[in-house]
Amino acid sequence: MIYQGNAITVVRGDDDIATLTFDLQDESVNKLSSAVVTELDEAVKALQGESGLAGLLLTSAKEAFIVGADITEFQAMFGKGGDFLESMLVRVHGIFNAIEDLPFPTVTAINGLALGGGCEVLLTTDFRVMSESAQIGLPETKLGILPGWGGCVRLPRLIGADNAVEWIAGGTQNRADVALKMGAVDAVVPAEQLEAAARDILARAIAGELDYRARRAEKQQPLKLGPIEQMMAFETAKGYVAGKVGPHYPAPVEAIKVIQKGAGEERARAQAIESKAFVKLAMGEVAFNLVGLFMNDQVVKKRGARYEKQARPVKQAAVLGAGIMGGGIAYQSASKGTPILMKDIKDDAIELGLKEARKLFAKQVERGKLTTEKMAERLTNIRPTLAYGDFGHVDLVVEAVVENPKVKEAVLAEVEAEVSEQTILTSNTSTISITRLAQNLKRPENFCGMHFFNPVHRMPLVEVIRGEQTSDAAVAATVAYARAMGKTPIVVNDCPGFLVNRVLFPYFGGFSLLMEQGADFARVDKVMEKFGWPMGPAYLLDVVGLDTAVHAGEVMAEGFPERMGSLAGGAKGEGDSQSAIQMMFENDRLGQKNAKGFYAYEEDRRGKPKKVRDEAAIELVKGVARESREFSDEEIIARMMVPLCLEAVRCLEDGIVGSPAEADMALIYGIGFPPFRGGALRYIDAMGVDAFVALADDLAKELGALYAPTDKLREMAAAGERFYDTQNQAPAQA
Known part of the structure; x- marks a missing residue:
């Protein structure tokens, strides 16, 4: 054992290859908190002091490689001011540069998500091997900042300035096949072959078959771009991205400027440019708010997950009222794998709902998100009907008829008589009191609001509205179904207009x-x-x-x-x-x-x-x-x-x-x-x-x-x- 920490271990094998494993204890994922960065510093120093090593393999014991820096620390760090951030960045650059400068070849085995700081870690090694299901990316611009641990410096030198601009300004997560095509990784293999493939590349580099020093030098030197190439790569991109993101989101354009300014510089100077820009963005209100937004999203997801743990799963759903709204709800349910009955009293309304669902599936095919075969398969998850025949087996019903209390009350009472005593009834109402709609129900504890926003397939929010008699079980099931549909449910109490x-x-x-x-x-x-x-x-x-x-x-x-x-x-x-x-x-x-x-x-x-x-x-x-x-x-x-x-x-x-x-x-x-x-x-x-x-x-x-x-x-x-x-x-x- 070369090093043992709470998140990092370094073990020396009989072949003199060291394996550095990220495995943050008591957490489901690896993330680079300040404590983990300190451990990484200690681990690298231990590697530097170990004699006779032939190579280094970076791995993860989690399903993901490293999901990024610990965002929960960001706002406290930002609040410490620019000088603190500058010194933090200098320190991390020093650690990452030390990995890059180790006197033997290095390779990363990327087994799952490697985002943000996690992606910047793997960019420090000489070679990268990726599992077929893994994804890598630098999404920092979505938080109002930019990659500050070398991402703006190393990635352009690996995949070219134009590709790096696209990845960094767009904040994209990139599949393994895309990463291989771009040159971000050296091989893509099935998960079970990942470590063997990484060790094979390491062995070839140790034997001199692969020139790791040349690889390393390329990452540390200026980009080989002439003036015309620079203009094409950067000036056009700045105009396009500025037009797309608008004036309120400065990070994507700032990231392009950083890549441009650092293109003609060697590593140290390019990293200094990156650090200065990071501090400027981090001290701004936009970054503070977008990081806060991420934190709020985590609060909402954790609360949703707590409800979901208590819920009886929804295996069969139904929507009452077809048309555009009903068709949208049916599409969303079917597309995420929950079969749904779509009932109406008119054939033309049923056809309108099916037409809406088919249109939305067809758009997915056009965008390459679905094959025609998958579209046909998922369409079979929607069963149109004019009768209540199969409603006895439905776990949850979404009523989506006209926004009229008398009509809704009548429909809800009617369907309650056709479903089991355990079935949850919900109303997709935007204004009508859930407590009022429950007045004529025999099982008001099984009823709550489930307010979708239009258009259903685009709007992420679902308001789950608790009436005066709504049970925790009804809320939990509705939250679980909304999450299964790919939506973000937020539970609110009943009042005019809800929240x-x-x-x-x-x-x-x-x-x-x-x-x-x-x-x-x-x-x-x-x-x-x-x-x-x-x-x-x-x-x-x-x-x-x-x-x-x-x-x-x-x-x-x-x-x-x-x-x-x-x-x-x-x-x-x-x-x-x-x-x-x-x-x-x-x-x-x-x-x-x-x-x-x-x-x-x-x-x-x-x-x-x-x-x-x-x-x-x-x-x-x-x-x-x-x-x-x-x-x-x-x-x-x-x-x-x-x-x-x-x-x-x-x-x-x-x-x-x-x-x-x-x-x-x-x-x-x-x-x-x-x-x-x-x-x-x-x-x-x-x-x-x-x-x-x-x-x-x-x-x-x-x-x-x-x-x-x-x-x-x-x-x-x-x-x-x-x-x-x-x-x-x-x-x-x-």
């Missing part, structure tokens, strides 16, 4: 008040899109549908009349006036569904709706304005964001959602809250709770209860509290 719509509609209320005071809706859209939303409020209302928005607004107004009474009529609840949203609806402008709303819609070349300016809509909106005011961008943002953020606060205080992490992730996954801003509650933290309360108070003086802070939020502001603890990322109110 996401309850938080969204005050945002629309802010929009209506702006319209009443003469703001230009197209300008409001541009400002909010520049702020980071995928679409502005007027455009979003058109996509949602103005009829849907009016109906949901009435539900919200009834549930929260003091704050949201205006959503059912004019501003501030005055019955003799109309909001811009109601004005559109009453003039049969329903949005994209009938090609006219705040905008008119034409088909683009791909047959998708494209919004265009519509003078008729502009005149209608002028009709609801009581005054004409100019608003600055900052005023528009405040008027839109404050009510949304306040309602997220109220949902947390009311116990509708269990933690800041779940609240923020629901808004990001459900309505496209700008991810780089971290969510509504993290947005308040970034502004400062005291500053946010002061801003809300100023607005409330003019605009009323929709903008009034809660008493508890005032107490937080006075005490200097936050929603998140920045030191360890444990949500303060979780």
Whole structure:
């Protein structure tokens, strides 16, 4: 034994080959925490002090090689400042360079995922052998940073600048066949042959058959690129990537700049360039928020996994109501392997649902994600029916009929009589109280909400809504089914609009008040899109549908009349006036569904709706304005964001959602809250709770209860509290 640690062992074999094995104790995966990096330093020094070694093999005893650095440490590290980060990077570069400089050949056996820092470790060795099922990649740009442990230096010298730009800027996970084709690895073999293949390459290098020194020198020298090649590789890429990721995500373009600046340098100087850029990004708000987003996602997944452990598995599902929504739910279930019955009372609705499912499967085939044979096989997981014949064997039913409480109550009572006593019933409702829908059920404990977002195949969130009588078993089964469908379930308690719509509609209320005071809706859209939303409020209302928005607004107004009474009529609840949203609806402008709303819609070349300016809509909106005011961008943002953020606060205080992490992730996954801003509650933290309360108070003086802070939020502001603890990322109110 050359070295023994908690995560790393180094053993010398009879053939004088050392094997360094990553096996982090008491963890399911290997990750490079600061403690593991310290062990790696000690292990490398032990290797340097061992005489007579012929070679080194890097392996993992886990299913994955190394999943990356320990992200739970990031925000605390970022908080220590640039000098600390710089010294940390210098230290890690020293360790990795020491592996690269060992006086004998080195090879890595990549048995599973090797991402981020894990990928940067394997880039230090002279050769790499990969299992057929393994994947490698540098996804750091998705966290708002860039590879800082040599990835921006070594990868371009291995696979070429253009390929490295694609991998690093895109943050992709790359299959073994792709990695081999690019030259990132030297061989791909079945898992059972991995170690033998790695040792064979090592033996050939020791024998002089493979020139490991030449390999090593190539990684440490400048890239061999002429001026024209550099321009082609970098300038074009910067423009393309900047256009794709937008101005709010600087890391991908910064990574390209780092590769470009380091291309003409040797190892030490190129690494210094990389380190400087890493520190610059790590100290920015975007990286802080994206790392926080990752941490929140882990909280949500862990809570989902806890529910799943308690659940009876869903082996057969059913959806009531076909059409576009039912077809989308059926597709999602079938595509992930859970057979589903799709029932309706009309043949044409069944055909519409099947058409939707076939269309979505066909797109998967077009993209190379599925073969035609697999598509046919998965389509057989959907069984259309006009009767309840096989419902006695169904484990979970998703009711997805029209958003009308009386219709839903009738359908749910009907299906309850056809299923077993253990079957879980769920309703895909976006607004109707789950407690109300359970009133006529004989087994209300087996019933909960399962709110999918449209389009089902794209939107990751499912709200699982607990009614007053819903059992833990029903919630657990529904969460487990949502996870089996590849969705992110978040459990919330019952209230008008549940979590996401309850938080969204005050945002629309802010929009209506702006319209009443003469703001230009197209300008409001541009400002909010520049702020980071995928679409502005007027455009979003058109996509949602103005009829849907009016109906949901009435539900919200009834549930929260003091704050949201205006959503059912004019501003501030005055019955003799109309909001811009109601004005559109009453003039049969329903949005994209009938090609006219705040905008008119034409088909683009791909047959998708494209919004265009519509003078008729502009005149209608002028009709609801009581005054004409100019608003600055900052005023528009405040008027839109404050009510949304306040309602997220109220949902947390009311116990509708269990933690800041779940609240923020629901808004990001459900309505496209700008991810780089971290969510509504993290947005308040970034502004400062005291500053946010002061801003809300100023607005409330003019605009009323929709903008009034809660008493508890005032107490937080006075005490200097936050929603998140920045030191360890444990949500303060979780």
